[in-house]
Amino acid sequence: MSLLINLGGIVLVGLIIWWFWLSRPGGKKPLQVSDEVTIVVESGVYEPGLIHARAGQPLTLHFDRRDPSPCAEQVIFHGLDTSEFLDDGKVTTITLQNPPEGEYRFTCQMQMYQGRLIVD
């Protein structure tokens, strides 16, 4: 019994590491490359949370905020020197002019809402 619980705990730790760090979403589903995306901000996530864009092209993002919690009020693109306030119940458009190639995180101020932007 005690062996089982210990083993269960270790497996659980492994699963946490695997799910949150090792396996990343979007690997299997076909990625859609797009230069215009609508992102719904609701219940602690950005949907879609993974955006694929082409380098050298302006990228237009429409953030549709449906979440009144203050955490959602701002989106910050780390490494792109871009941030914007999102009005509750409205769509806020952000245009990234020629984002350089790379992978960027976009999050709320607290980093509770997390998304990834891949530019290649």
Added chain:
Amino acid sequence: MAEYRLSISGATCQGCARKITQALTVVPGVSEVQVDLEQQQVQVTAKDDVPTERLQTAIAEAGYGPSEPHCEGVVNESPSSREPAATDGDVTLSISGATCAGCVRTIEEALRNTPGVKKAEMNFADRTAQVSGSASVKSLVQAVEAAGYGASEISPEDDGSEQEARELAHYRLLLRHMWFGLGLGAPLMAWGLLGGDMMVRPGETSQWVWLGIGLATLAVLATAGRHFFVGAWKAFGNHNANMDTLIALGTGAAWLYSMAVVLAPGVLPEAARHVYFEASAMIIGLINLGQALEVRARGKTSAAIKRLLDLGAKTARVIRDGREQDIPVEQVQLGDRLRVRPGEKIAVDGEVIEGESRIDESMLTGEPMPVEKNIGDKVSAGTLNESGTLIYTATAVGRDTALSRIVALVKKAQGSKPPIGRLADQVSAIFVPVIMIIAVVSALVWFNVGPDPRLTHMLISATTVLIIACPCALGLATPMSVMVGVGKAAEFGILIRQGEALQTSSKLDTIVLDKTGTITEGKPEVTAILTADGQQDDRILHIAASLESGSEHPLAQAILREAERRELSLMEASQFSALNGKGVTAIVEGQRYRLGNRRWLESEGVTVTLETQSLTDKGATPLFLATDTSLLGVIGVADRIKEDSRAAIARLRDVGMKVVMITGDIQASANAIAKEAGVDEVMAEVLPEDKAKKVKALQQEGRIVGMVGDGINDAPALAQADVGFAIGTGTDVAIESASITLMGGSLHGVADAMAISAATVSNIKQNLFGAFIYNSLGVPVAAGVLYPFTGSLLSPVIAGAAMSLSSVTVVTNANRLRLFKPGRRNQ
């Protein structure tokens, strides 16, 4: 395996693609769907044969059949419940549910087909539609709804208050949730504290009572705590973990354990038959309380931005087809002619075409004196017309006005972070999974080496670790302070472009001040004219003014103004050329003249025969006028120092700054100004292009240098400096090229900016320190390191209270910055 390629139509965006994918994956046998928007095709992979008709039907049902040219990939949203009255003019509608460009046509058509509509255009980017005509707003909204989308009117006057109303509604909801959680949790907890029995005994009535309480707690979790569980689940699906994850796991574990005790107490050892329903309910209640308090406190952090936004006019009086009408300012178009009457605000940036008036521009520039405006002058949105009536054409509207750019700049800066916050960022990003691991490990440790009841201790330590470790405080520590600090600076007419500038300017030890326009007014005047033998004042001024007639240089402007004052009409100058840092030369009345500095003329072989000591002693710059060979006279031009420069420089020196003045002027006149202004060091006779080198030299001495200049000819030096302060360019594009822009002309702005920066950085440090301490002490305590000394574990309820207070503390501390006053002005 089978593959199908089918054509689709009307799918114009990712929303459509998702919808099609969904429709096809539910068809039995289909394993993969790939939508190609460009080719308007979809590729379907199936494990075994699927009838093509089946796939086509699925596509058609989703609304993208090959012959259906419209797009319906939309979610219908409930529109606003307000019922605005009929209109007789333009209406702006906010459109919801339009997820792709193809929807635009559908919506426009629906609007145009509404009786009374003359024109309807939709802007996809910001999801608004402009409708003109006589249709009622209600009928327009209905038309859009009938087409499958949502619409509501954007009335210009309640743009901000709508947001406030939503905030208030959210606040009230959180409070309701709090009462629900505490209403159930507090009595239960009181019962436990007063010695009531919290144990379940198999077969007794108490088992049924606890079952009822358990179900009531489930109701709390499903209502007041619902958003934590939904958020946690959604984040989990995205391979993310957040605050919701911790709360959902913590309260969920406590509830599940308690329910297991209630349903099957016999299975557990007797000492572990304790229920923790009260903890779940209390935690949900307390965290909702914390969030409510946070919403309240946060509302204040953006006060500065709200004030800036309030500066903008709501309506504008346009003159179209000879008729004047008031329209919402959003609808003003480039080139529109607008009228502004006394006491009204300028609606958009423009150029005056009729009338004259005085305009109070203090909100943009900080300068208290109203500015005279005549035909051809520029006016800026948000400024106040004081006396006369003006007609102006719109040269920038909407987001392009100076005011909007300032607001955008401040907002953007508020989202940037100084380097000091980056560590916290990295910690935040991996924090939640780490806490989950700590919770598991802690539970295992209690299970293996802990005293009995082991199961209970496992549960409490894991739950408490999860609940206490809210990363909120850590995540908020930097952004909240930056937000308030940058906003505070904006109130003082200081635009900080990046969080980085905020941090660096708190570390400066040297300030380099450009002389002209920074220490001085930048509007020099002719103070004296010295003449060579046989020459006259007016003649010298006449020639000099004619030479300079095309020049924008401030010294030239002084000569031109003086010539105008003396009513000298200018002569024609040909073959004009200007030599940077030297002077100008041109041919007037067949004779070549030079006007410039002594060094240049002497190098050209002119003998300077006049003594100019008397001019330079008074701080005037001598300009030498000569023919090819002989000197005709000297014009002394002086630039008065700004009224408050001396006090501001004294303030800078008081906080330990080394203050350096840099100028192209000759040493003697520079010294005179420097003495009057009270600077430590003078760098005179520096060519504009060498200013950056001087800044670099100071940096190589190990100094951290702030450069203050007027933003145009000082651009390289501003860029070279650790922090560049552009001064007095409030309505100029230059606000986007300096780290910090001082909208007003006063040097006090530099001292203010540094004081605000220092206060903000120390506020960030307090917040970060608090948050790190909170988590680095809170987590081990929750895990039970104090157990050997205290003999008890931290209650999850206490952890819930501590967690909900942590982020409130950070936001409140950041708000303290709002009360900060950057030293006293004048003296």
